[in-house]
Structures are given as structure tokens and as C-alpha cells.
Amino acid sequence: xxxxxxxxxxxxxxxxxxxxxxxxxxxxxxxxxxxxxxxxxxxxxxxxxxxxxxxxxxxxxxxxxxxxxxxxxxxxxxxxxxxxxxxxxxxxxxxxxxxxxxxxxxxxxxxxxxxxxxxxxxxxxxxxxxxxxxxxxxxxxxxxxxxxxxxxxxxxxxxxxxxxxxxxxxxxxxxxxxxxxxxxxxxxxxxxxxxxxxxxxxxxxxxxxxxxxxxxxxxxxxxxxxxxxxxxxxxxxxxxxxxxxxxxxxxxxxxxxxxxxxxxxxxxxxxxxxxxxxxxxxxxxxxxxxxxxxxxxxxxxxxxxxxx
Amino acid sequence: xxxxxxxxxxxxxxxxxxxxxxxxxxxxxxxxxxxxxxxxxxxxxxxxxxxxxxxxxxxxxxxxxxxxxxxxxxxxxxxxxxxxxxxxxxxxxxxxxxxxxxxxxxxxxxxxxxxxxxxxxxxxxxxxxxxxxxxxxxxxxxxxxxxxxxxxxxxxxxxxxxxxxxxxxxxxxxxxxxxxxxxxxxxxxxxxxxxxxxxxxxxxxxxxxxxxxxxxxxxxxxxxxxxxxxxxxxxxxxxxxxxxxxxxxxxxxxxxxxxxxxxxxxxxxx
Numbered sequence: 017x018x019x020x021x022x023x024x025x026x027x028x029x030x031x032x033x034x035x036x037x038x039x040x041x042x043x044x045x046x047x048x049x050x051x052x053x054x055x056x057x058x059x060x061x062x063x064x065x066x067x068x069x070x071x072x073x074x075x076x077x078x079x080x081x082x083x084x085x086x087x088x089x090x091x092x093x094x095x096x097x098x099x100x101x102x103x104x105x106x107x108x109x110x111x112x113x114x115x116x117x118x119x120x121x122x123x124x125x126x127x128x129x130x131x132x133x134x135x136x137x138x139x140x141x142x143x144x145x146x147x148x149x150x151x152x153x154x155x156x157x158x159x160x161x162x163x164x165x166x167x168x169x170x171x172x173x174x175x176x177x178x179x180x181x182x183x184x185x186x187x188x189x190x191x192x193x194x195x196x197x198x199x200x201x202x203x204x205x206x207x208x209x210x211x212x213x214x215x216x217x218x219x220x221x222x223x224x225x226x227x228x229x230x231x232x233x234x235x236x237x238x239x240x241x242x243x244x245x246x247x248x249x250x251x252x253x254x255x256x257x258x259x260x261x262x263x264x265x266x267x268x269x270x271x272x273x274x275x276x277x278x279x280x281x282x283x284x285x286x287x288x289x290x291x292x293x294x295x296x297x298x299x300x301x302x303x304x305x306x307x308x309x310x311x312x313x314x315x316x317x318x319x320x321x322x323x324x
Numbered sequence: 325x326x327x328x329x330x331x332x333x334x335x336x337x338x339x340x341x342x343x344x345x346x347x348x349x350x351x352x353x354x355x356x357x358x359x360x361x362x363x364x365x366x367x368x369x370x371x372x373x374x375x376x377x378x379x380x381x382x383x384x385x386x387x388x389x390x391x392x393x394x395x396x397x398x399x400x401x402x403x404x405x406x407x408x409x410x411x412x413x414x415x416x417x418x419x420x421x422x423x424x425x426x427x428x429x430x431x432x433x434x435x436x437x438x439x440x441x442x443x444x445x446x447x448x449x450x451x452x453x454x455x456x457x458x459x460x461x462x463x464x465x466x467x468x469x470x471x472x473x474x475x476x477x478x479x480x481x482x483x484x485x486x487x488x489x490x491x492x493x494x495x496x497x498x499x500x501x502x503x504x505x506x507x508x509x510x511x512x513x514x515x516x517x518x519x520x521x522x523x524x525x526x527x528x529x530x531x532x533x534x535x536x537x538x539x540x541x542x543x544x545x546x547x548x549x550x551x552x553x554x555x556x557x558x559x560x561x562x563x564x565x566x567x568x569x570x571x572x573x574x575x576x577x578x579x580x581x582x583x584x585x586x587x588x589x590x591x592x593x594x
Contacts, residue, residue, distance in 0.1 A: 042498045043421035050412035050431065053468035056453075058434045061445035068445065138581060145573045147527035149545040150566045258438055261529060265549070279440045283530075286444050296444060303441040310436045 069297040074290045086297035096298060098273070099281040102188065103257045106277055109192040110259075111252040114199050115245070121200070122207035123233070137205065144201035152265035155194045156181065181267050184274035191263050191275050198262075199255060203248055210244040211237065243317065250313040254306055278302055377564035386547070387565060394544040395572070398525040401463045405521040406514055409472040414502050416473065417480035418488065435470040447534055461535045462543065466524070472517045479513040480506060515583040519576060526573055544569050 069086055071079035090096050121140060125133045143151070158165045159180035167177040180190040218236045227235070238245070260279035263269055269276035269284060276284070282302065285295035381387050415421070416428055446465060455461040483506065491501050529545040536542060542550070548565055 039419040039498065040421040043415040043419040043424075046411040046415040046419075046499075046502075047427060049408040050468040050473060051427065053408065053464070054431060054434050054470070056449065057446060057465040057468070058437060058442065059430070061442035061449055062434075062437050064445040064448070065442055134581075138578065141577065141581070142574065145523065145577055146570055147529070147545055149527070149529050149549055150570060153548075153562065153566065258440070260440070264530075279438075282440050283443070292444060299438075299441040299443075303438055306438050307436040314432075314435075 065296050065300060069293060069300050071293050072291065073293050076290075082293065086291075086293040087301070089294055090298045090301060095273070096281065099276050099278045102274075102276065103278045106188060106192060106195075106259065107253055107256045109189065110195045110199070110256045111249065114196045114203055114252060115248060117196070118200055118203040118207050118248075121204045122211055123237075125204070125208050126211045137208065140204050141201040143197050144199075146198070148198065148261040149265060151194050151198055152262055155190075156266055159190055181275075182271055184272045187267055187271060187274045191266055194262055194266075195256065195259055199252065203252065206244060206248060207241070210241045214240045247313065247317055250309065254310055258306065377560040378568070381561055381564045381568065387568075389540075390542055390544055390547045391569070393541070394526065397459060397462050397543065398522050400459070401467060401525040402518050402521045404463060404467040405469065405472060406518055408468050409517065410476050410507075410510060410514070411502070412468075412473045413476035413480055414506055417477045418506075419498065431470050431473060433470075435474070443530075443534075450535060456535055457537050457541060459541075462525070462528075462532060466531075469521075472521070475517055476510070476513045479510070483509060512583055515580050519580055522576065523573060 068079070070081060070083060072082045072085070073079040121136075125136050125140075128136065161167065161177055161179050161182065164180075166180065171177070178186060180186050214237065218240070219232055222232050222236060257277070258279050260277050260283055263275040263277055263280050264283065267275045269280050279302070282295055282299045285298065286292070289295055412431070416424070416431075450456060450461050450465060455464070487505060488501055491505055496504070527545060528543065529549070532543045532546045533549075536546065539550075548562065548569060
């Protein structure tokens with residue numbers, strides 16, 4: 017320490033190097049568990065998937081290199097494109113509705129008294145806790161053709177029963193409703209957190225100039241929440257396009273494929289198709305799309321935080 | 325038309341191509357036939373409170389065992405996940421070492437790999453490791469999570485380094501600093517990530533149905549799903565089971581809700 021004043025630069029560098037070396041050992045020790053686990057259960061399977069996508073392979077025979085055949089087969093398959101289109105349709109059905117509902121809900125939470133706000137927050141968060149399996153079962157009962165809540169309710173208005181999850185025209189919408197319900201809680205909570213962060217002075221100033229609720233929302237709340245809204249939009253997109261447990265349990269992808277979302281398409285292929293290479297190629301193509309979107313969001317959101 | 329789809333249905337050929345209509349009709353008939361007399365859905369309070377459903381399911385040793393089994397797994401998973409991820413988060417937030425940037429990019433990249441892409445190859449890996457049908461296959465593969473490392477790291481970056489420097493002057497090593505300084509301060513991110521991990525385990529369905537084959541090792545969601553197929557007449561029992569299954573997580577959430585809501589802000593959104 018005392019020599020630091022004499023030859024500061026070289027000493028500092030030496031000390032720095034020594035510290036760096038000392039940290040390295042400890043750091044590797046601390047990182048070892050995560051790196052090993054991610055390596056075995058995420059990175060290796062991903063590399064392996066890349067390898068298998070170029071093979072004609074099944075559980076019953078030895079792999080055979082087929083080049084890009086699997087990818088070409090996927091890209092030529094009208095069913096694959098249909099599921100991708102359906103995935104985007106599902107996103108359009110769920111994400112905007114969820115964001116608007118969550119926004120109004122969050123505004124309500126911020127506006128009411130603290131005690132009531134807690135009750136509201138807990139009640140909106142409950143669906144997030146409930147598992148997709150249970151939610152699916154409950155919604156299947158609600159959609160029941162002859163004894164379900166929904167048809168029973170519509171019966172009062174003289175509307176004939178509708179086979180909500182048995183009719184291709186309705187099934188995707190019927191799956192979208194629980195998806196919105198399940199996603200609403202976390203979305204609202206993140207919005208509440210963001211709204212609470214907006215300085216009160218902005219609103220006080222606006223109130224003095226006679227701004228109403230809509231004007232405050234339009235000119236203060238929404239611009240202040242831009243980052244959070246972008247984040248929610250993209251994570252909502254990624255979550256919605258990856259949704260598959262709801263249709264898996266509620267409809268199995270049917271009727272007539274009307275609820276086969278991209279991930280369910282791949283999942284069903286894994287289970288039913290002998291040619292695993294095809295499924296893996298499809299999964300990798302989906303990964304390219306989703307991974308790119310997620311990585312972009314991450315970059316935007318952490319542009320200044322990812323210093324190292 | 326109702327579609328009381330059974331998980332096993334998927335093994336009967338190409339379900340998604342509409343090939344199992346007979347099976348579905350069969351399920352439909354059983355569902356309707358044996359469960360005649362649906363309750364009036366708008367009558368909120370039942371005419372007769374059937375607490376027997378709860379009594380019966382609680383008396384069922386399979387249910388109790390599954391509940392405890394899932395609880396054990398979820399706790400192990402949460403503890404393992406918090407341990408490994410917080411150690412890595414500390415290293416990335418506070419230590420200087422060779423290949424730091426490379427390792428960080430490697431870890432963060434895993435965040436962008438969708439589960440579906442590696443579902444089958446992960447299954448092959450755990451098969452080769454002889455982990456199928458064990459507790460380890462549920463607890464170990466998902467424990468390390470880049471999102472969790474990232475979240476906790478954000479928190480550690482905000483801890484003032486003066487605290488750490490003081491400890492180092494007192495002769496504390498890095499590991500001791502972590503355990504005696506960072507760990508006691510880690511409650512907020514631990515609550516958020518702990519609940520996330522617990523919920524993920526508690527509600528997991530697809531991974532267990534692929535990797536757990538013996539019924540006596542089923543986890544909760546898997547158990548509830550089979551309930552619906554094997555005894556799909558007993559809706560009351562199923563609902564009682566679902567309610568009881570959701571109860572622990574609701575209680576957990578009520579206890580920790582303040583921390584969760586308060587800490588979503590620091591998830592690196594702003």
C-alpha cells in the first residue's frame with residue numbers, strides 16, 4: 017500500500033493483475049455449478065438438436081446425414097406455415113387485449129386507496145398462480161356444450177348453444193380467453209410498478225392546467241411507460257406464440273388443427289412422427305425467429321446496463 | 325362438442341390431424357353419460373355442501389403422497405436454484421476474472437433458447453444419464469437459469485462497493501463476503517426468484533409427463549390430469565383436488581406478495 021505513491025501505475029497494474037488472478041479461481045468455483053448445469057441441460061441439447069436436424073434419425077435406426085432435407089421439408093410443409101400464421105393470429109387475439117385490460121386495471125389500482133389496491137393486486141395475481149392445467153380444465157367446463165356456464169348464460173338471451181372448443185370457427189378464440197386471463201396478472205403488476213414510479217409532480221402540474229384523466233394518460237402515463245410497454249409487448253408476443261399447454265389440454269390442437277399453435281405442432285410431431293429430424297428442424301426454425309426477437313428486446317432494454 | 329381430452333389420447337396416432345374422432349366421441353359420451361345433471365352454474369352456493377369431496381380426497385393416500393412429493397421436489401428445486409444462480413450472479417456482478425465476458429454471453433444466450441427447441445434432445449440427455457423416473461430429473465435440469473442469474477446480478481450490482489471494501493480491509497475473502505455480506509442482503513431478489521422457481525416446479529406439466537412414468541412418482545399436475553381421464557365422472561373430486569393443489573401457492577403468494585410487487589420494479593426494466 018505504501019509503495020503505491022512511488023510508482024503508482026506499474027504497481028497498480030501489478031496489484032490489479034494479482035487481484036484478477038485471485039478472483040479467477042474463486043469466480044470459476046462459484047460459476048462451476050451454473051455452467052455445468054446449463055452446459056449439460058441447455059447448451060448440449062441445443063448443439064445436439066442442431067446436429068440431429070441434419071440427420072434422418074429415429075429411435076429405431078442409426079442416424080443418416082441428409083443435409084438440409086429436413087429444413088426443406090419443413091419449409092415446404094403447408095401445415096407448418098399454417099401453424100405459424102395461426103401463431104401470429106393468436107398473438108393478435110391475446111396480446112393487445114391483455115395490454116389494454118392490464119393498463120386499465122393498473123390505472124384503477126393506482127387510483128384507489130392503498131388497502132383496496134392490495135385487494136385488487138392480489139385478486140388479479142391469483143390467475144398467474146393457478147397452473148395452466150387447472151385453468152384449462154376449468155375453461156373446458158365453462159365451454160361445455162350442454163352444461164357449461166357460457167352456453168347456459170347465452171341461453172338467457174335466446175342464443176343457441178355453441179360448441180366453443182368443438183367448432184373450428186370458435187376454438188382458437190376459446191383458447192385465447194384463458195391465455196389472456198392467465199397473463200393478465202403479471203402484466204398488470206409490472207404496469208402498476210411502472211405507474212407508481214412516475215413522479216407525482218407531472219400529474220399535479222397537469223391537474224393545475226385542467227387536464228382530465230384521458231389527457232393525463234395520453235400525455236404523461238403512456239410516454240413515461242414507453243420502455244415498460246415495449247418490454248410487455250415483446251414478452252407478451254414471445255409468451256403467446258410459445259403457448260401450447262392450453263390447447264394441448266383443452267383441445268389437443270383440434271378440431272381440424274384449428275388450435276395447433278407452433279409449439280404444439282412441434283410437440284405433437286415429437287410424439288407422433290418417426291422422423292425426429294423434421295420436428296427438430298421445425299423447432300430450430302422457430303428458435304431462430306423467437307431467439308432473434310428476444311435477443312433484440314434484451315439488447316434494447318439493457319443497452320446501457322450491459323456494461324461488460 | 326365437449327372434448328374431455330385425455331393426455332393418453334395423444335399416443336393414439338396423429339391426434340392433431342383429426343384422426344382420433346372416435347376416441348374423442350367415446351370420451352365425450354362417457355363424460356356426458358355418467359355425469360348427468362350438471363349443477364346450475366349460476367347458483368353460487370350449492371344446495372348441499374359436499375365437503376365429502378374434500379374429505380375423500382384428503383383421505384386418499386395417493387393425493388396426500390403426491391402433494392408431499394411435489395412439495396419436496398419444489399422445495400429442493402427452489403433451494404438448488406437459488407444457491408447455484410446466486411453464486412453465479414455474485415461472480416458476474418462483483419468479481420474480475422478471465423473470460424468473464426465470454427462466459428456471460430454464453431450464460432445469457434441460453435435465455436433465448438425456447439424449451440420446445442431442446443425438449444427432445446434434453447429428453448435424450450436425461451435418458452443417457454439414467455435420470456428418467458427419478459426425483460433428480462425433475463429437480464436438476466431446470467435449476468440453473470440465466471434469467472435468474474441476470475435478475476439477482478442486477479440486484480448485486482446496486483449494492484455499494486464501500487461495504488465490500490470495508491470487509492476486505494478486515495481480511496474477508498470473496499466467499500466469506502458473499503456469505504456474510506451479500507447473502508443477508510439478498511432477501512428481495514431471493515423472494516422473487518424463489519417464488520418463481522417454486523411456481524414453475526409446482527405447475528410444471530409437460531416435462532413430468534415425458535420423464536416420469538411410474539404413477540407412484542407422479543407430480544401434482546400430472547396426477548390431476550390423469551384424474552380427469554381415469555375417473556372423469558368425479559368432477560367434484562377433481563375440483564377439490566385442484567383447489568387443494570392451488571392452496572399452498574396462494575398462501576405462499578399472500579405471505580410474500582409485498583416483496584414480489586415491490587421488487588418487480590428492479591427486474592431491470594427501466
